[in-house]
Amino acid sequence: MSKPKVLISDKMDPNAARIFEERGCEVDVITGETPEELKARIGDYQGLAIRSSTTVTPEILDAATNLKVIGRAGIGVDNVDIPYASGKGVVVMNTPFGNSITTAEHAIALIMALARQIPAANEQTQAGEWPKSAFMGVEVTGKVLGLIGAGNIGSIVASRALGLRMKVIAYDPFLTAERAVELGVEKVELDALLERADFISLHTPLTEETRNILSRENLAKTKPGVRIVNCARGGLIDEEALKESLESGHVAGAALDVFAKEPAKDSPLFGTKNFICTPHLGASTTEAQVNVALQVAEQMSDYLVNGGVTNALNMPSLSAEEAPKLAPYMGLAEKLGSLVGQLAHGNLTKISIERSGAAAELNGKPITGAVLSGFMRRYSDTVNMVNAPYLAKERGLDVREIRHDREGVYHTLIRVTVDTEQGQRSVAGTLFGNEAPRLVDIFGIGIEADLKGHMLYIVNEDAPGFIGRIGTLLGENGINIGNFNLGRHKEGGDAVLLLSVDQPIDADVVKQACGLEGVKVVTPLSF
Numbered sequence: 001m002s003k004p005k006v007l008i009s010d011k012m013d014p015n016a017a018r019i020f021e022e023r024g025c026e027v028d029v030i031t032g033e034t035p036e037e038l039k040a041r042i043g044d045y046q047g048l049a050i051r052s053s054t055t056v057t058p059e060i061l062d063a064a065t066n067l068k069v070i071g072r073a074g075i076g077v078d079n080v081d082i083p084y085a086s087g088k089g090v091v092v093m094n095t096p097f098g099n100s101i102t103t104a105e106h107a108i109a110l111i112m113a114l115a116r117q118i119p120a121a122n123e124q125t126q127a128g129e130w131p132k133s134a135f136m137g138v139e140v141t142g143k144v145l146g147l148i149g150a151g152n153i154g155s156i157v158a159s160r161a162l163g164l165r166m167k168v169i170a171y172d173p174f175l176t177a178e179r180a181v182e183l184g185v186e187k188v189e190l191d192a193l194l195e196r197a198d199f200i201s202l203h204t205p206l207t208e209e210t211r212n213i214l215s216r217e218n219l220a221k222t223k224p225g226v227r228i229v230n231c232a233r234g235g236l237i238d239e240e241a242l243k244e245s246l247e248s249g250h251v252a253g254a255a256l257d258v259f260a261k262e263p264a265k266d267s268p269l270f271g272t273k274n275f276i277c278t279p280h281l282g283a284s285t286t287e288a289q290v291n292v293a294l295q296v297a298e299q300m301s302d303y304l305v306n307g308g309v310t311n312a313l314n315m316p317s318l319s320a321e322e323a324p325k326l327a328p329y330m331g332l333a334e335k336l337g338s339l340v341g342q343l344a345h346g347n348l349t350k351i352s353i354e355r356s357g358a359a360a361e362l363n364g365k366p367i368t369g370a371v372l373s374g375f376m377r378r379y380s381d382t383v384n385m386v387n388a389p390y391l392a393k394e395r396g397l398d399v400r401e402i403r404h405d406r407e408g409v410y411h412t413l414i415r416v417t418v419d420t421e422q423g424q425r426s427v428a429g430t431l432f433g434n435e436a437p438r439l440v441d442i443f444g445i446g447i448e449a450d451l452k453g454h455m456l457y458i459v460n461e462d463a464p465g466f467i468g469r470i471g472t473l474l475g476e477n478g479i480n481i482g483n484f485n486l487g488r489h490k491e492g493g494d495a496v497l498l499l500s501v502d503q504p505i506d507a508d509v510v511k512q513a514c515g516l517e518g519v520k521v522v523t524p525l526s527f
């Protein structure tokens with residue numbers, strides 16, 4: 001089997017390339033290309049490793065015909081169109097912890113730089129001015145630090161600020177009272193934070209709720225003399241309003257590592273009094289860059305080589321240890337989903353996935369993803385584990401997951417049931433020897449079959465001579481039967497025949513089979 005190919009398209013610590021190679025991937029490092037150049041190249045790769053310079057747009061994703069995974073060596077993924085990637089079946093991963101300490105330290109550095117006006121003092125001193133009386137700073141001890149966002153980075157900033165003897169208050173709707181106590185911070189509403197904070201530091205992602213969270217109106221609510229730090233994302237602050245607040249002196253200082261438009265080469269804030277900035281350096285330490293490079297390469301190669309999923313933003317996690325154990329179940333689940341998708345007719349509104357026995361003990365999300373990826377193939381042939389749940393949601397399909405602790409006849413069983421206009425249709429399968437997938441129930445009829453390759457599903461009235469007649473018909477059409485599986489409710493009732501055949505069955509053969517005496521349903525299948 002050929003090795004998966006990965007493109008590293010942004011500057012990244014060389015450890016990333018080393019790990020990709022050690023873990024069985026081929027890797028190219030080509031940075032600084034234009035979107036057109038990347039678009040022309042991306043079709044060759046299964047993996048794309050990026051930082052913040054590469055923007056993964058729908059156009060790039062459309063050209064990425066072999067892409068399976070995008071890995072962001074960092075936290076923010078606002079440079080990737082995740083909904084579009086999901087629709088294309090591409091997993092998007094990030095490294096949520098690798099650069100948090102480094103970024104928190106940068107926020108603290110900017111707080112100190114603002115408090116003591118270090119950049120301006122440095123510049124004037126080096127210009128030979130010795131401006132000792134021009135710079136009067138403030139102590140941070142005893143001052144109130146208001147954190148907007150107290151997740152990974154915000155909580156590290158809190159711990160460092162507490163060490164500096166600041167009083168830390170935090171506005172974060174998702175921060176629990178227990179976690180606030182654990183962090184030693186006071187949880188407050190946004191207005192209270194704006195009113196009380198001497199320093200404000202932003203640590204949220206950029207979302208519809210957080211965009212412009214420091215709007216003109218909210219800046220006006222801040223305490224006079226407040227100092228503001230943003231090491232999260234541009235777009236959280238109204239930059240025009242910030243400039244005016246700095247000029248009026250209401251805001252005593254502002255330090256931005258991030259800008260609404262990057263690279264920021266001509267911001268209106270440049271040159272404003274008491275304004276300092278860095279060019280998105282929050283994550284730029286040797287330690288953080290080694291961390292995120294190692295982590296992204298490990299995660300991406302796990303996925304490409306073993307199917308393990310860690311820190312994906314559009315898919316449930318699946319550890320590299322779990323992946324081999326789950327692999328046969330996912331194979332079974334996909335086949336059952338595909339079978340029910342090929343056999344059930346009409347408008348299907350609900351699908352239930354039940355796991356019993358050993359299957360009930362496993363991580364259910366990947367099994368559900370596999371059932372849906374088989375099932376949704378009835379609507380799209382570009383469906384996979386990543387985009388199937390999104391496509392199902394788009395179609396309004398109600399997906400139910402049920403686990404039964406008890407073991408039935410089989411030590412492990414997956415049952416997939418869909419609601420059709422004619423009632424419920426259900427199929428079930430097990431694993432023989434914990435690895436070989438076998439269908440054991442089709443629409444309430446017990447049968448035992450391996451679902452693979454080309455197959456023919458027939459329902460007929462159970463009567464002598466039928467097997468001979470269908471065998472003859474297929475033989476006359478040059479179709480070789482590989483396997484024969486039979487099941488029936490009762491003698492003389494409906495019988496089910498599942499044939500494995502070596503050639504695809506065309507519409508003409510289906511028509512001839514439908515014409516045989518006693519035949520009720522003929523459906524060609526493929527797995």
Ligand SMILES: NC(=O)C1=CN([C@@H]2O[C@H](COP(=O)(O)OP(=O)(O)OC[C@H]3O[C@@H](n4cnc5c(N)ncnc54)[C@H](O)[C@@H]3O)[C@@H](O)[C@H]2O)C=CC1
Nearest residue numbers: 076149150151152153172174203204205209231232282283
């Ligand atoms: N400057 C740089 O180089 C870097 C910037 N970042 C950025 O820092 C930001 C924070 O990263 P993490 O702490 O790792 O993320 P996180 O996901 O751990 O924390 C974000 C916090 O924001 C909170 N939040 C969400 N919506 C909110 C709202 N409307 N109001 C207040 N709080 C809200 C969440 O509850 C969460 O606790 C991200 O935008 C990330 O991209 C991260 C690393 C480096």
Ligand SMILES: O=C(O)CCC(=O)C(=O)O
Nearest residue numbers: 051052074075076283284
């Ligand atoms: O890769 C970088 O330098 C930017 C880091 C960042 O902004 C993030 O991880 O969200």
